[in-house]
Amino acid sequence: MRALEKARTLPSDVIILDLEDSVAPDMKDQARAQVVEAVRQGGFGRAELVVRVNGLDTPWGAADMDAVAACGPAAVLVPKVNDRSDIERYHQLMNHAPAGTSLWAMIETARCLFRLDEIAAASRESRLSLFVMGTNDLAKEMGAALTPARTPFLSALSLSVAAARAYGLGILDGVFNDLNDADGFAEQCRQGVEFGFDGKTLIHPRQIDSCNAAFSPSLDRLDWARAVISAFDLPENANKGAISVEGKMVERLHLVEARRILAIQNAIDAEGA
Numbered sequence: 001m002r003a004l005e006k007a008r009t010l011p012s013d014v015i016i017l018d019l020e021d022s023v024a025p026d027m028k029d030q031a032r033a034q035v036v037e038a039v040r041q042g043g044f045g046r047a048e049l050v051v052r053v054n055g056l057d058t059p060w061g062a063a064d065m066d067a068v069a070a071c072g073p074a075a076v077l078v079p080k081v082n083d084r085s086d087i088e089r090y091h092q093l094m095n096h097a098p099a100g101t102s103l104w105a106m107i108e109t110a111r112c113l114f115r116l117d118e119i120a121a122a123s124r125e126s127r128l129s130l131f132v133m134g135t136n137d138l139a140k141e142m143g144a145a146l147t148p149a150r151t152p153f154l155s156a157l158s159l160s161v162a163a164a165r166a167y168g169l170g171i172l173d174g175v176f177n178d179l180n181d182a183d184g185f186a187e188q189c190r191q192g193v194e195f196g197f198d199g200k201t202l203i204h205p206r207q208i209d210s211c212n213a214a215f216s217p218s219l220d221r222l223d224w225a226r227a228v229i230s231a232f233d234l235p236e237n238a239n240k241g242a243i244s245v246e247g248k249m250v251e252r253l254h255l256v257e258a259r260r261i262l263a264i265q266n267a268i269d270a271e272g273a
Helices: 002-007 025-041 061-071 084-092 116-125 135-142 151-166 182-195 205-215 219-233 252-272
Strands: 014-018 048-052 075-078 102-107 128-133 170-173 242-245 248-251
Touching (some): 002 014, 014 025, 025 048, 025 061, 061 075, 075 128, 084 102, 084 116, 102 116, 128 151, 135 151, 151 170, 170 182, 219 242
Parallel strands (some): 048 075, 075 102, 102 128, 128 170
Antiparallel strands (some): 242 248
């Protein structure tokens, strides 16, 4: 219960209440009741409240889905999705959830890596809106070493981002396990930004500030975005597909990116205010 109270004070965009890996089998029912009550009470400020349930192949999955969907968090996060049919099953079990409750999916099995396109495509006919990388489980299944550089997982990370973007989904990077390795964590955040992740899942409040800094637009990126937008706003560039900005060729696809960068900064500024 103290962890729930602490979560209400954290400066994060999302709070994930976990019913899966962090809860012992003999505590599953009690944890479910506590989480449902916490969702109903609210008080988490601006943060989106998400609940990770147990899988449907466990004794607790169906009861989790029934109770959690009914209490209406921002999203229900489901583990170990293998293919499109898993998304369809979870979607059906959310029929009684409020319209605003989304479905998030963990990308953490070896099987799902070969079905990323079909899983993401299921968003067209379901509540699926976001992927969360489960790199710990991937490492376990693959027998691969999960180092800060994550070399064995680079293709999986890249393909997951590509699949998410192909269907307009958000995607969050996986956790970093070593709380004592601040440099490794910062480097992995930088890597996640390079891959195009929207953010990173965290295991401790001490990681929040560093993560927020990494995924916020840098001053250089903001200056670039403003310059691109200003250049395309000039009357002589109104109908041009490509122009020169600060000596570099810029196309209208870069204008879309520039507007996205400023939208992120505007959201950050609004939250700070």
